Structures are given as C-alpha cells and as structure tokens.
Amino acid sequence: MIKLQIAVAGVAMAAIMTAPSFAGDHGQHKAHWGYSGEAGPGHWGSLKAAYATCGAGAQQSPINIQAQRALASKVGEIKFSYKPTPVKVLNNGHTIQVNYAPGNTMSVGGKTYELLQFHFHSPSEHMINDKHAKMxxxxxxxAADGKLAVVGIMMNVGKALDALAPVWSRLPHELNKVALNPGTVNAADLLPANAQNYYHYMGSLTTPPCTESVSWYVMKDAVEVAASQAAEFVDLIGENARPVQGVNRRFMLSNE
Ligand SMILES: [Zn+2]
Structure with missing residues (x-):
C-alpha cells in the first residue's frame, strides 16, 4: 500500500521523504518545488533531472478545455464503485490529500482503476472555456498496469459541500502530520449529479515529476463548496494551481 502511494503521488512522496530535514534545513527547503518564485511552475523542469518532463513534455496538464474544440464522442460510461471508506488526511505542504484504504474503483473503457487519494487545488487548475473555478x-x-486516471471536479462557491465536512473538521495544520479517524468519506459524494457528463484527454500529473500518460476525466458540471471551506483551504495551503499548459496535438473528447 505504501509502495502504491509513493509510485502515484510523486508529490506526496517528495514531501514525505524530505520531511525529516524540512524543519531545520533551509537548503533542502529551497531545492523543493512550489508555486511561486524560483521554485515556481515555470522552473520545475530545471529544478532537478527527475522533473525534466515538467518543462519538456508536450502532453502536460492542466489545460484550458474549450468546449467548442472538444470532439463529441462515446468515450463510455464511467462506472464508479465508491463506498464509505476510512481515510487519512495529510497536509503535504502542497495540498490537503485524503488517502484511501483499498476497495474503491472506477472503470471506463474496459479498464479498472483503484482510487488512491483525492486532493484539492485553489484556484482550479483546469479552465473550462477560459474560466477557472474557485477550487x-x-x-x-x-490501474493494475500502473496507468493513472484522474477525475477532475470543478468547485464553485455556493453552499457547503457536506461530503467534505469530516475532512475539513480535521485539516492538519502541521506539515506531514496525518489526521486519523476523520470518520468515513464516500468519494461518490464529491461527484456532480451527472458524472457521465465529462471531458476526456491524455495529460500528466500537474505536480513534479509531471509524469505523462495520465487519463484525465474532467467533469463538465461543477459542485459547490462554501466560501468558508475554500478560504480555510487557501489560508492553510496558499494558492496551488499550476498554470494551464499547451494543448499541442492532443484531442479533447466530450462524452455524449
Ligand atoms: Zn492535483
């Protein structure tokens, strides 16, 4: 399980592995990536060799999804098999990440993927028709073969997202401290009412090492989050959105 998380969440891995030296070692801190200044997104590709794809990749995420350019297509139904699950909430310094116990899957295009974790960005990383969402x-x-699939859900300010209450009530304010027992969370409660209404394209992790061949499923319909919930996240983490990347020669599909 640990190995699985490390392989996927390169972000979390980097944060966890540097944790012991993080507090007192400023040199180490400087070499780390972030969202502004010398360690910001425009510099990720040159921070270290392992991050080269962040600068050189041609299939990077996020992107600005233009509805008019998306090809209407039968990508297929996404079968979400999510259930209430015990979680661990981690503040890795880049985001709040909710790590899942095994047993939750999504299947699409004949392939089944296990849910490892969900986390948040503010503002949204993807844009839809030139617009960011609040989060x-x-x-x-x-998947068993190592391929990643990420579901992106835009979150606009509105009513409180009750599904987040157990997580938000235990937001870890300390770096790399894991909050245990926030109760069970059902990732299905994060999905918009129509979760078959989505865009699909091939992209990357949006954080170093920016690994490509990630299947993205970005929901067309946003969910709502309370202004106070969004503010609490930003107060804790700061803004953590990578700017949109070039679409280049990629297709965007619109599941119809
Ligand atoms: Zn992300």
Missing part, C-alpha cells in the same frame, strides 16, 4: 478536486486512481 478543483482531483481523484487519483491507478
């Missing part, structure tokens, strides 16, 4: 949730899944 974006990323549900990160991995």
């Amino acid at each position: 974006e949730a990323h549900l990160v899944h991995k």
Whole structure:
C-alpha cells in the first residue's frame, strides 16, 4: 500500500521523504518545488533531472478545455464503485490529500482503476472555456498496469459541500502530520449529479515529476463548496494551481 502511494503521488512522496530535514534545513527547503518564485511552475523542469518532463513534455496538464474544440464522442460510461471508506488526511505542504484504504474503483473503457487519494487545488487548475473555478478536486486512481486516471471536479462557491465536512473538521495544520479517524468519506459524494457528463484527454500529473500518460476525466458540471471551506483551504495551503499548459496535438473528447 505504501509502495502504491509513493509510485502515484510523486508529490506526496517528495514531501514525505524530505520531511525529516524540512524543519531545520533551509537548503533542502529551497531545492523543493512550489508555486511561486524560483521554485515556481515555470522552473520545475530545471529544478532537478527527475522533473525534466515538467518543462519538456508536450502532453502536460492542466489545460484550458474549450468546449467548442472538444470532439463529441462515446468515450463510455464511467462506472464508479465508491463506498464509505476510512481515510487519512495529510497536509503535504502542497495540498490537503485524503488517502484511501483499498476497495474503491472506477472503470471506463474496459479498464479498472483503484482510487488512491483525492486532493484539492485553489484556484482550479483546469479552465473550462477560459474560466477557472474557485477550487478543483482531483481523484487519483491507478490501474493494475500502473496507468493513472484522474477525475477532475470543478468547485464553485455556493453552499457547503457536506461530503467534505469530516475532512475539513480535521485539516492538519502541521506539515506531514496525518489526521486519523476523520470518520468515513464516500468519494461518490464529491461527484456532480451527472458524472457521465465529462471531458476526456491524455495529460500528466500537474505536480513534479509531471509524469505523462495520465487519463484525465474532467467533469463538465461543477459542485459547490462554501466560501468558508475554500478560504480555510487557501489560508492553510496558499494558492496551488499550476498554470494551464499547451494543448499541442492532443484531442479533447466530450462524452455524449
Ligand atoms: Zn492535483
């Protein structure tokens, strides 16, 4: 399980592995990636060799999804098999990440992916028709062959998202401290009412090492999050959205 999480969440891995030296070692801290200045997104590709794809990749995420350019297509039904599950909430310094126990899957195109974790960005990383949402949730899944699928959910300010209450009530304010027992969370409660209404394209992790061949499923319909919930996240983490990347020669599909 640990190995699985490390392989997927390169982000979390980097944060966890540098944790012991994080507090007192400023040199180590400087070498780490972030969202502004010398360690910001425009510099990720040159921070270290392992991050080269962040600068050189041609299939990077996030992107600005233009509805008019998306090809109407039968990508297929996504079968979400999510259930109430015990979780662990981690503040890795880049986001709040909710790690899942095994047993939740999504299946699409004949392939089944296990839900490993979900986490948040503010503002949203993807844009739809040139617009950001207040936040974006990323549900990160991995198939048996190692391929990743991420479901992106835009979150606009509105009524409180009750599904987040157990997580938000235990937001870890300390780096790399895991909050246990926030109760069970059902990732299905994060999905918009129509979760078959989505865009699909091939992209990457949006954080170093920016690994490509990630199947993205970005929901067309946003969910709502309370202004106070969004503010609490930003107060804790700061803004953590990578700017949109070039679409280049990629197709965007619109599941119809
Ligand atoms: Zn993300």
